[in-house]
Amino acid sequence: MKAYNFKKGFVLLTLMVLVFSCTKFEDLTDDPNKATSVPPSQLLSETLSVLNNISNDGPWREPQRDNQFWVISFDYYGDQDYNWGATSYKYSTLSNVIAMEKEAQGLDNQDKYEALAKFFKAYFFDYMSKRVGDIPLSEALQASSEMPITTPKYDDQKSVYTAILDLLDAANDQITTAKSQVGTSDVLGDFFFNGDLDKWQKTINVFHLRVLMSLSKKNSEMDVAGKINAIVSNPSKYPLFEGIQDNMMRRFSDEQGNRYELNPSNYGFNRNRNIMGATYLDLLKANNDPRIYIVADPAPYYFDDNDPLNLNAYIGAKTGDDQGQMQVDSDAGKYSYPNEERYYSSFEGEPYIQIGYSEQEFIIAEAINRGWTSGDAETHYLNGIKGSMKFYGVAQADIDTFLSNTNVIYKGDNPSGLTQILTQKYIAFFNNSGMEAYFNYRRTGVPTFDIGPANKNGGKIPVRWKYPVSEFENNSDNVNAALSSQYGGTDDINAEMWLIK
Template identity: 45%
Template sequence: MKIKNILLGLTIAVFSLTSCEKSFDELEKDPNRPVNAPASLVLNGILNDMYSVTGSPWGSQQRYNQFYCSNYDYYATNEYSWTTTGLSFSTLKNVIKMEEEAKAAGGAEVNPYTALGKFFRAYFYEDMTKRVGDLPLTDALKGLDNATPKYNTQKEVYVQVLKWLDESNADLTTLIANGNKTLAGDFYLGNNLRQWQKVVNSFKLRVLVTLSKKETDADLNIKARFAEIVGNPTKFPIMTSMADNLQYIHNTVNKYPRNPDNFGFNATRENMSKTYIDLLVDRKDPRLFIVAEPADAKLKAGLKATDFAAYVGASSGEDLADMSTKALKGEYSFLGKKRYYSNYVGEAVAIISYTETCFNIAEGINRGWATGSAEDFYLKGISASMNFYGVDATALNTYLTGDLVKYTGNTSSGLTQILTQKYLAFAQNSGMEAWYNQRRTGVPTFLVGVGTGNSGRIPKRWQYPSSELSTNKDNLKSALTSQFSGGNDDINESIWLLK
């Protein structure tokens, strides 16, 4: 009898344990944390990351671009004392998740999310490689299947970026022809696949121009690719007006970084940069009166707000204490109050724009990569930028006939004109693109000194994230050794792109 009772007790215990295990498994699943999300919701997050990677206006990127300066070191300096940078592998994991969710919901193998997924891969990888150099690609994003991926060369990354862009364009062509409009969650372009196709190909022009130092590389085939886009808009539609811009619009909730709420906080702690202001002054550029305030000391000396000489920028290389003293004395121009502090929405912030596309085409034609009129696209780019700032036709026409603005032809001086106007149009837009173009071409000349740190040098890259050193040390060391003399992760080393 005792034995039966013991056996019965053991049986009950086993069933109890089984029941507990089952209950624990069920409780382990948090109903408030879904393991699946609609592809449209994941897309929404990826689009936000595009803006985050680009960088907001009046942020550190625009100081590095030398459009404006900080004169109050408690909040920011103008130093290029860079260290590590963040990379976008978490976002790329979300791209994969977006594609998986679209297919799980019944999407075809090629659908709007997978087509855009290829573009996003190209966009984020191109941004990352421009920052640091070589990157894990072939073995990357495999999770625990390969937690220590080997690095691909920067050239291999760019070959893949161009391949993704071609595939994205081809997939979008097919989807549009078949009337597939299942995209949702797109707050940039209203789920319009044709608009996205223009973005893809306009971005490809940016990539090709970025590779200008590699124009003879047979694997990249830059000249032929560029000519194909410019010469075949049916196969490769590109942006044709400002309405095609991929841009971020602020609102009264997500406010423009400079708005009435923070005027008293930082309006005098930031002044305009000499690099930017002098280019405007020298060309008698009407955008000057919109983006900046006249220096108070110049007004007191008798100049008017309509005098170009009344506008003065500070060198980014100036000692910060000296800059602060001069700014308080009214010797420098501050941000244009009406343009940047009168409302919460501010101006649209371009990520990829028609204006840049015009200048990229002008540059490619100037370099002999395609037939056509570089001057025509150069003038279109200037006109688009002027319209963005609300400059009237009379002032624009006068400007275009100026000695420093009138196109001098497909020469080195003509190329400098294109690059200068591209720089001016980048102000407070497109993140670090002004800096990347300057790094590649030397236009415009950036000002350096004690205020910019880094021994008076403009750096050429960022260091890899510290997480790579702790989790993928051997592969990182190998990549550094193959790229740089001594294998040093130095911000002043030149990456393959610049050689």
């Protein structure tokens, strides 16, 4: 019996070896309960989640302090300095975008995903490049290709922006094709616009205008004027936002992870350390702007019940001021805080604009002012102001009064008119659109940013971030070559990149 069992076991073992020797290893290791692919709709949602809260750029976060919209008085919770460190790259998100394209291949309606993928590539390449300068693009995201590249070269910034503009043009064309195939509402996984391709196409084109205007110093090299004119003068091919109802916005709710930054649950935690910034608030005061009563509360020390609308009671703190004295004055009630009723009464707060109608209108007004496209700059300038005021729910009578203010009436297509456009654009950016207020300041010098003892960067507002530390660890030759070609080999936050020279 024992001999028989041994022979039987030997035969079985031999058969097993023969079977497994003919079976691919990956087939042996496949888990039948594990998905081997991810629907493009899920990858779209993951990408939108990153865009929705990219690098904590949202309201009342550190980037909005860098925009000088608000300041923090308690050094325990943060500082006011401009001694910036390294930024982060977004290649992991771009990997999801490429996976979304791959998973959509073969679908009858793959064009809609491919069009959005082109937009996301443009968006994240722009996000990275305008912070540091040259970045990997042509050899990026190829670590898993047939001929893998794990240390991609850095493309010069001009080539990066050439590629970004090409992507945006192609995205607009392809989304037009997608609409002819599936209509306007057929994108699963889209929590921004519920799959509405019309709104996505408008968003892509407004972002295209944003990128083009960021290249204003490179008009002769990049034909910025011609490209802006091509978009603005051809609305049938390049549809744009028609009002604030088209804004690309993040909406908050009473759900963990999606609550507005200021809300009833953290009133006691941060109410007395968030102070309205003087750079922003003083611009509102200068023109008796009705938005001031909506976004800020008067400083208790100066408030008079008999004169509740007295603008002298609205006091912002200067970004450059020493925090020690700021805290003393804050405790004494000498500063304005964010409007308690608006920002602390609910968990929804106000929507956060990623890409908005007012920005679009100010871009077009600037282009007309510069002579880059035809039209009435004043009309677009006023549209931008009115769009912002409607976002805050300002009464029409108050809007009309504000627009009749001598300082607000458009001064014409000249440097004074341009300053008005840029100033109102900054005001409309309050606590939204990430660092766009700063990027516009970096490009134009408008408005004047405050610099003081809290600066800690030699009395300068930096013009870039440092490259990610991981690049020096994993791609040192290429990142150092990029530093040599751009900034003399130093990762200097005060060194000018091609974009702003």
